[in-house]
Amino acid sequence: MNRDYDYDVIVIGGGHSGCEAALAASRMGCRTLILNHNLDNTALMPCNPAIGGPAKGNLVRELDAMGGEQAKSADFSTLHLRWLNTSKGFAVRTLRAQCDLKDYAAHYGRVLSGVPDLYVYQGMAAELVTDANRVAGVVTVAGEKFRARRVVIASGTYMRGKVHMGLVSFPSGPLGQMPSVTLSDSLIRAGIELSRFRTDTTPRICRNSVDWASLDIQESDPKPEAFSHWSEKRVYTGHYCARTRTSKVTHDILKAALERSPLATREIEVRGPRYCPSLDDKILKFPDKESHPIFLEPVGRDSREIYMQNFSTYMPPDVQRDIIHTLPGCERALMLRPGYGIEYDYVIPTQLEPWLETRAVAGLYCSGQICGTSGYEEAACLGFMAGVNAALSLKGRDPLVLGRDQAYIGVLIDDLTSRGTDEPYRMLPSRCEYRLTMRHDNADRRLTEIGRDLGLIGDERWSAVYNRWRLTEMERERISKVRIAAGDFTNEVLRGVGSAEIDEPVRALDLLKRPEVSWKTLSRLVETELDDESGTWIEIEVKYNGYAEREKRHVRRLSSMEKLKIPPALSYLDIKGLSAEAVDKLTRVMPRTLGQASRVPGVNSVDIQLIQVVIERFRGEESAGVRDGD
Numbered sequence: 001m002n003r004d005y006d007y008d009v010i011v012i013g014g015g016h017s018g019c020e021a022a023l024a025a026s027r028m029g030c031r032t033l034i035l036n037h038n039l040d041n042t043a044l045m046p047c048n049p050a051i052g053g054p055a056k057g058n059l060v061r062e063l064d065a066m067g068g069e070q071a072k073s074a075d076f077s078t079l080h081l082r083w084l085n086t087s088k089g090f091a092v093r094t095l096r097a098q099c100d101l102k103d104y105a106a107h108y109g110r111v112l113s114g115v116p117d118l119y120v121y122q123g124m125a126a127e128l129v130t131d132a133n134r135v136a137g138v139v140t141v142a143g144e145k146f147r148a149r150r151v152v153i154a155s156g157t158y159m160r161g162k163v164h165m166g167l168v169s170f171p172s173g174p175l176g177q178m179p180s181v182t183l184s185d186s187l188i189r190a191g192i193e194l195s196r197f198r199t200d201t202t203p204r205i206c207r208n209s210v211d212w213a214s215l216d217i218q219e220s221d222p223k224p225e226a227f228s229h230w231s232e233k234r235v236y237t238g239h240y241c242a243r244t245r246t247s248k249v250t251h252d253i254l255k256a257a258l259e260r261s262p263l264a265t266r267e268i269e270v271r272g273p274r275y276c277p278s279l280d281d282k283i284l285k286f287p288d289k290e291s292h293p294i295f296l297e298p299v300g301r302d303s304r305e306i307y308m309q310n311f312s313t314y315m316p317p318d319v320q321r322d323i324i325h326t327l328p329g330c331e332r333a334l335m336l337r338p339g340y341g342i343e344y345d346y347v348i349p350t351q352l353e354p355w356l357e358t359r360a361v362a363g364l365y366c367s368g369q370i371c372g373t374s375g376y377e378e379a380a381c382l383g384f385m386a387g388v389n390a391a392l393s394l395k396g397r398d399p400l401v402l403g404r405d406q407a408y409i410g411v412l413i414d415d416l417t418s419r420g421t422d423e424p425y426r427m428l429p430s431r432c433e434y435r436l437t438m439r440h441d442n443a444d445r446r447l448t449e450i451g452r453d454l455g456l457i458g459d460e461r462w463s464a465v466y467n468r469w470r471l472t473e474m475e476r477e478r479i480s481k482v483r484i485a486a487g488d489f490t491n492e493v494l495r496g497v498g499s500a501e502i503d504e505p506v507r508a509l510d511l512l513k514r515p516e517v518s519w520k521t522l523s524r525l526v527e528t529e530l531d532d533e534s535g536t537w538i539e540i541e542v543k544y545n546g547y548a549e550r551e552k553r554h555v556r557r558l559s560s561m562e563k564l565k566i567p568p569a570l571s572y573l574d575i576k577g578l579s580a581e582a583v584d585k586l587t588r589v590m591p592r593t594l595g596q597a598s599r600v601p602g603v604n605s606v607d608i609q610l611i612q613v614v615i616e617r618f619r620g621e622e623s624a625g626v627r628d629g630d
C-alpha cells in the first residue's frame with residue numbers, strides 16, 4: 001500500500017475551516033491530509049482581512065481556549081486592533097483586528113508545516129469514494145485516488161461558484177480562484193441535498209490615491225491587547241482606518257444604474273446575507289436613507305490595497321468607479337480590483353449531526369461556509385469541531401457537542417443543525433440566550449479544560465491559565481474580606497468617577513458592584529498586585545453576578561428537557577396528534593435530544609409534550625425489559 005494515498009482523515013480545502021480541521025485532527029494523532037486545489041491560497045481571506053467583532057470575537061476566543069489557531073494567526077498579523085461595543089457593557093464587548101492578509105495566511109502555513117503527520121497536497125477533489133454509505137476516500141480531477149476513514153469537506157464558496165459583476169457572470173471561485181465543478185454532483189449522488197447562497201465583496205482602491213488628510217482617522221486602541229489567551233499583548237501603531245460616507249449623488253448614480261445590477265434585474269435569485277447587505281441591496285431596500293458610512297481599511301503592511309467596508313456591490317466596474325469618486329477623500333481614488341458577487345452550492349446543514357457528520361454518509365463531515373455560514377470565524381470554529389469529531393470517532397470516543405449554555409460555538413452548530421438557515425448564517429450576540437455568562441473574557445474558564453482533555457492544550461498553556469485563575473480566585477477571596485474605610489482620599493476617588501461618597505466602612509466588593517466603580521478605581525483604594533485583565537475579570541464577575549445566577553437557574557430548569565435523549569428508533573409518523581409539519585421537519589432533522597427537537601422550526605410546544613410522553617414510555621418499556629421490536 002502506498003502511504004502517500006492512505007490517511008486517517010482527508011480535509012478537502014485549505015481555507016480557514018480546512019486548516020483548523022486538519023490541525024485539530026492531526027494534533028489528536030490522526031494521519032491527516034489537506035487536499036487543496038491551490039496550495040497558494042491556504043487560509044486566503046477573500047474578503048476584508050478582519051477578525052473578530054461582535055459575537056465573532058467570542059468565537060475566536062472560544063476556539064483559542066480549546067487549542068485552535070485562529071487567534072494566534074490574528075495576533076501574528078494584526079495591523080490595527082480595537083475593542084468594540086465598549087459602551088454596551090462587558091457581556092458583548094469584543095476585539096476586532098484588521099490583519100495583514102499575507103501574514104495571516106503565512107502563520108497558518110508555518111503552523112501546518114510544523115505538525116507531524118499532517119500533509120498537504122495540491123489537487124482538486126472531484127468525487128467522494130463511498131462504500132455502503134460510509135466514506136472511503138476522495139478522487140481528484142487528475143484521477144488520483146486517496147483513501148481515508150474520515151473525510152471533512154471544507155470547500156467554502158467554491159462549489160459551482162459563479163461570479164457576478166453587473167450583468168456579466170462566469171464560473172469562478174472567489175478572488176479569481178478556480179471553482180470546484182464536479183464535487184457537488186458527487187455529494188448529490190451520495191444522497192446529500194445542496195442549495196445555493198450568494199455573498200459579495202467590495203472594490204479595492206489604491207492607498208496612495210486617497211486623500212487621507214480629509215477623513216476621520218481611527219487609530220488602534222492605545223492599551224496593549226491580544227486575541228489569544230497565550231499571546232503577548234501589544235499596542236499597534238502605524239496603520240489606521242478611516243471613515244467616509246455615501247451621499248445623494250452616490251445614491252443617484254446607483255439608482256440610475258440599477259438596471260445593470262443582477263440583484264435589481266433578478267438575474268440572481270439566491271439569498272445573500274441579510275445582516276451584511278451589499279450597497280445595491282441597501283439602496284433597493286432603503287431608498288429614503290440619505291447616507292451610509294463606508295470604512296477604508298488596510299489589507300496589508302506592504303500592500304497598496306485598501307478595502308472599502310460596507311461597499312460590497314454587484315454593479316459593473318464602470319459604475320463602481322463612478323461611485324467611488326463621489327465619496328469624500330476618494331475623489332481621485334484608483335480602483336485596483338472591482339467588487340463582485342459570488343453564488344455557490346452549500347450543504348443544507350439540517351442534514352448534519354450535532355457533531356457535523358452527515359447522516360447520509362457515515363464518516364463524512366462538513367465544515368465552514370459549505371454548511372451555510374459566512375465568516376472566517378464561523379468557518380474556523382466549524383473546522384475545529386469537525387476535525388476534533390473526526391478524530392474522536394476514530395478513537396472510538398463520544399463526539400464533542402458543546403451546549404448552547406457552554407459556548408457560542410454550541411449555539412452556532414445547534415442553530416445550523418436544528419434550525420437550518422435561509423441566508424448565509426453569521427454569528428450575532430442576539431442568537432445567544434446566555435450571553436451574560438458566555439463572554440469574551442471568560443472563554444478560557446469555560447473551555448480550556450475541554451481542550452486539555454482532547455490533548456490540544458499542552459502543559460505549558462494549561463499551567464499558564466491555571467495559575468492565572470488560581471491567583472485571581474485567591475485575590476477575590478482576599479478582597480472579599482477587605483472593608484474600605486470612609487475618608488477624604490476614598491471619597492475623592494469616588495467623587496472622581498461620579499460615585500456616591502461613603503461615611504462608614506464598605507466592603508470592597510460592594511463598591512465594585514457600583515456601575516461607575518471599575519477595578520482600576522478600586523485598585524486605588526485597595527492594595528493589590530493583580531494584573532489589569534484578572535482584576536477586570538473580578539469586576540465583571542461581581543457586577544454580573546445577579547444576572548449570571550439567573551441565567552444559570554434558567555439553564556438548570558431547562559437542562560432536563562435539553563438533555564432528554566430521543567431514542568433513534570422513535571418514529572414521528574407513529575406519534576398520534578403530532579402536526580404534519582412537525583413530522584416532516586423532525587424526520588428530516590432527526591434531533592438527538594428533546595431540547596434540539598424544540599428548536600426545529602415548525603415544532604410547537606404541544607408537539608414537544610407529545611414527544612416527551614412517548615420518550616417516557618420508551619424509557620419505561622426499556623427499564624421493564626421490553627426491547628425494540630418486541
Ligand SMILES: Cc1cc2nc3c(=O)[nH]c(=O)nc-3n(C[C@H](O)[C@H](O)[C@H](O)COP(=O)(O)OP(=O)(O)OC[C@H]3O[C@@H](n4cnc5c(N)ncnc54)[C@H](O)[C@@H]3O)c2cc1C
Pocket residue numbers: 012013014015016017018035036037038041042043044045046047048123124125126154155156157158159174175179180181183199200201276340341342367368369370373374375376377379380
Ligand atoms: C466574495 C466574498 C465576500 C465575503 N464577505 C465576507 C464578509 O463580509 N465577512 C465575513 O466574515 N466573511 C465574508 N466572506 C466569507 C469568508 O470569506 C468565508 O466565510 C470564509 O473564507 C470561509 O472559510 P472556509 O474555510 O469555509 O472556505 P474558503 O475560505 O472559501 O476555503 C475553501 C478552500 O477549499 C478549497 N477547495 C474548494 N473546493 C475544492 C475541491 N473540490 N478540492 C480541493 N480544494 C477545494 C479552496 O481552494 C479553498 O482553499 C466572503 C467571502 C467571499 C467569497
